[in-house]
Amino acid sequence: MSAKVVVVGQGYVGLPLALAAAEAGYQVVGIDTDLDRVSSLAAGRSPIGDISDSYLAAQSLFYRVSSDFGDAAGADVVILCLPTPLDASRNPDHSLLLAGAKAVSSKLAAGALVINESTVSPGFTRDVLGPIFAGHDLAYSPERIDPANKNWNVKNTPKLVSGLSDSARSRAVDFYSKFVSAVSTYSSVEVVETAKLLENSFRLVNISFINEIAEFCDKMKIDVREVIAAASTKPYGFMPFFPSAGVGGHCIPVDPHYLVAKAREIGASTRFIDLANQVNLERPSYFVGKAAGILGTLSGKKIVVIGVAYKPDVADVRETPAEALISLLRSAGADVVWHDHVVGQWKGEASAALGAGYDLAVLVNPHSETDLDALGSVPVIDTRGGL
Ligand SMILES: NC(=O)c1ccc[n+]([C@@H]2O[C@H](COP(=O)([O-])OP(=O)(O)OC[C@H]3O[C@@H](n4cnc5c(N)ncnc54)[C@H](O)[C@@H]3O)[C@@H](O)[C@H]2O)c1
Structure with missing residues (x-):
């Protein structure tokens, strides 16, 4: 050839x-x-x-x-x-x-x-x-x-x-x-262009939906992961999505805007995508509220955010929800470092060591090899759900 x-x-x-x-x-x-x-x-x-x-x-x-x-x-x-x-x-x-x-x-x-x-x-x-x-x-x-x-x-x-x-x-x-x-x-390039945006908008809407359900389960003091596992036994009509600090990466938070822009141009509505974007962008502040609930005041508290890549086992930090989370925690006066051995260096900062000396750890996207045992008895917020 x-x-x-x-x-x-x-x-x-x-x-x-x-x-x-x-x-x-x-x-x-x-x-x-x-x-x-x-x-x-x-x-x-x-x-x-x-x-x-x-x-x-x-x-x-x-x-x-x-x-x-x-x-x-x-x-x-x-x-x-x-x-x-x-x-x-x-x-x-x-x-x-x-x-x-x-x-x-x-x-x-x-x-x-x-x-x-x-x-x-x-x-x-x-x-x-x-x-x-x-x-x-x-x-x-x-x-x-x-x-x-x-x-x-x-x-x-x-x-x-x-x-x-x-x-x-x-x-x-x-x-x-x-x-x-x-x-x-x-039959046309427009069909395929729209199919691509449907796939990614579908993920955005469903991840935002499960994140809202996760907040409900949190208040109910039940484990959203167990709820998802239970619902997933239905052999038809259900597909599991999992909670997070918000969607990240180059595709899911971004591509739906390409559909929204066209919809605006032609006078079509995108209410599901608009609401999903809003829920997604509010997720980091939800966890700042949770951190304040655990620690009382955040001022001066040592917090480590673990896993700043947009998903586990990649070094890609594009659109990572960890960025808004860290910035909001810092605005509230917390002394925040992050740990991510796969990312290593990010925004002029280096990955901090894990250890037992923190007041709180927030898990965003720990990698398969992240040593969470090193935290000892540090209180943990797991943005991925669970009690
Ligand atoms: N990353 C994903 O998981 C993924 C999945 C599906 C679709 N996509 C889509 O694929 C496309 C590419 O995404 P990506 O993740 O590979 O991006 P990327 O940023 O990883 O790669 C793009 C590359 O293009 C180069 N570049 C920029 N301007 C250039 C120019 N004028 N001429 C030549 N090279 C140039 C950049 O240096 C970079 O290396 C995007 O439209 C994205 O939405 C990405």
Whole structure:
């Protein structure tokens, strides 16, 4: 197989995809504007927990990394895996995606297959990327990667595909079918764009719902985890979600805003998402109230927040609820440190040692290897539920 594949953005989504394509025999160039990331990858060091250095090395025959968009020349397939965050007003920020799209489009010969994997508002692929990639086949296929998930990865998670033309759709199916076990197609890119946002909005709404139920159970002095376990014995019509200090990461707290923005534009309502966002953002202050209930005053109290990554066993702190929790505890006068041996350094601070000298510990996302026994008899608030 000699097709040249260019993956723009070598982050949590783009790097595993690029390496899976290389493993399938495509000639892959990963392009990224972060020079530290590019030199680390070029030196054989993976910046992502799910990708080992040995797996990276094993693909070196068919994979190389570059910071030069000139390396996209002659590409048969281009995949956009660029960040789509929120701006300061929590509205969609497509600027990084647009910058990467424009940079690569100027290097392509007519007729390339371009696939966007970045999360976008419905209509964006057709209305905004369409004109940029005029003269090419343009497809959309959202990424569903779940970092640190040992069972589901880029190769066995079913892929949704649609295109602006039949040719774009069928070329995209051919491309993915070489290394993804299940690829399904849909009638329009808008269907697939909306499906991606439905998946993540579904999680946001249900996690916020269980967080509200957790507060109810707390007041009832019953264990919400036991309640969830009991409800989960129902063989149909129930799916468990688990309490937390709030949703974090690049997807669940962010992507629903891409649906909300489109809904505002077309005059549709998003009341469930709006309420879920509100419940989610209020979660850290709920635990500050609980801390004050245990300690009386928070002023001068030594509190350790444990697990500041947005989920266990990853180093990713994007949108972590630990940030608001720490800041609110500090505003209340507490002397707060955090412990997270996977994150290590964050916001100019280093992970503090665990020990028995704290007045309170708040568990946000402890990792599998976090040594909670080191806390001894320190009182603990577990934001994940339980008494
Ligand atoms: N992380 C996830 O778990 C996940 C899951 C599903 C979907 N997504 C979606 O995938 C997309 C990418 O997310 P991610 O988590 O991989 O982001 P990321 O931040 O990990 O990676 C993006 C990479 O793009 C690079 N970049 C930024 N601007 C660039 C430019 N103009 N040209 C080239 N490179 C550029 C960055 O340096 C970075 O390495 C987003 O739309 C996200 O919503 C992410």
